[in-house]
Amino acid sequence: MAGGRGPTVRRRRLASELRRLRERKALTIEEAAERVGWSTAKVSRIETARVGITSPDLTRLLDLYELDAGKRTVLHALARTARTKGWWDAYTDSLPSDYATYIQLEAEAAFIRSFDGMLVHGLLQTEDYAREVIRSALMALSPPAEVDRRVEVRMTRQNLLLREENPLRFWTVIDEAVLARRVGSAETMRGQYAKLAEFAGRDNITIQVLPFSAGVHPATAGTFAIMEFREPYDPDVVYVESMTSSLYVEKDAEMYWYTLAFDHLRAVALGPDESRALISEMAEKSS
Structure with missing residues (x-):
C-alpha cells in the first residue's frame, strides 16, 4: 500500500474491494473489461487506485459483480469520500x-x-x-x-x-x-x-x-x-x-x-x- 501520494486511503480501499469482488466472480481483468465494454487498462488502473472511479462506472461494475443493494450504498459512499482532504x-x-x-x-x-x-x-x-x-x-x-x-x-x-x-x-x-x-x-x-x-x-x-x-x-x-x-x-x-x-x-x-x-x-x-x-x-x- 505504500507509494505515491496521489491515491487516498479510501481510494486504495475501494480499489481493493473492487478487485476482491471481481475475483469472487472468478473473472479476469480482461473478462471484466470486456463485459462492461472498457479497456483492460481502465479496469487495471481502477483496481490499482491509479485513477478514481465515477458513480456511473462504479454502478456498472457492481451490476457485473451482482452486489446487493446494502453493500452498494457503502461502496458508493466510499467512492464519494475518496477525494476528501484531511x-x-x-x-x-x-x-x-x-x-x-x-x-x-x-x-x-x-x-x-x-x-x-x-x-x-x-x-x-x-x-x-x-x-x-x-x-x-x-x-x-x-x-x-x-x-x-x-x-x-x-x-x-x-x-x-x-x-x-x-x-x-x-x-x-x-x-x-x-x-x-x-x-x-x-x-x-x-x-x-x-x-x-x-x-x-x-x-x-x-x-x-x-x-x-x-x-x-x-x-x-x-x-x-x-x-x-x-x-x-x-x-x-x-x-x-x-x-x-x-x-x-x-x-x-x-x-x-x-x-x-x-x-x-x-x-x-x-x-x-x-x-x-x-x-x-x-x-x-x-x-
Whole structure:
C-alpha cells in the first residue's frame, strides 16, 4: 500500500474491494473489461487506485459483480469520500509519501495495537521528546522550519486519542529499553514519563511495559502496529517501518503472525498498573 501520494486511503480501499469482488466472480481483468465494454487498462488502473472511479462506472461494475443493494450504498459512499482532504494535506510539501499514507490510515483506524522497541510511539510523545526524535532522524539535513512542521504534525495526530467522540483505542507494549533510553535532556525525559502516566489514565489507552526480565521475545525484529478499522470493507493492516521505507502487511497468514506476536508480548509484559508504577519510578530517578 505504500507509494505515491496521489491515491487516498479510501481510494486504495475501494480499489481493493473492487478487485476482491471481481475475483469472487472468478473473472479476469480482461473478462471484466470486456463485459462492461472498457479497456483492460481502465479496469487495471481502477483496481490499482491509479485513477478514481465515477458513480456511473462504479454502478456498472457492481451490476457485473451482482452486489446487493446494502453493500452498494457503502461502496458508493466510499467512492464519494475518496477525494476528501484531511488536515495533513496542508503539510504535503514536507511529509514523505509513506508517512502521509500512514497518517491517513491512522486517522481512519478504530483500534491500534503497537509494539514499540526503540522509541515512545509518536501518538504518545511530548513536543520536546518529538522534537529531539525528529531532529535526530533528519540528521541535520533539513532546516529548523521543517523540524517544526514535523513536530506540529505529530502533536496534531494526538487529537485522535483526545477527541470526545469515538476516540482512537490504542494499546501499546513498550520495551523497557525505550524508557531507559535518554532522549534529550533529563527534563525532556521527566516530561515524557509524566505524559505517559497521563495517557495511561485514559479509558481508551492501554500502556504496558515489556521488562528486561522478559528476555527474548517474538518481536526482536522491530516495531510494528496492527491497525483495525470500523468499516467491514476495511481489512486489518500491519504497519512496519524501516529507516528508508514502510511496509504494509495485509495477507491473512502474515497478519496472524503479527497478532500472535502481540498477544505474546502483552501476556509477558507488566500489567497496566505495574507499568504505570514503573514509569513513575523512572520519573523519580530522573529528578
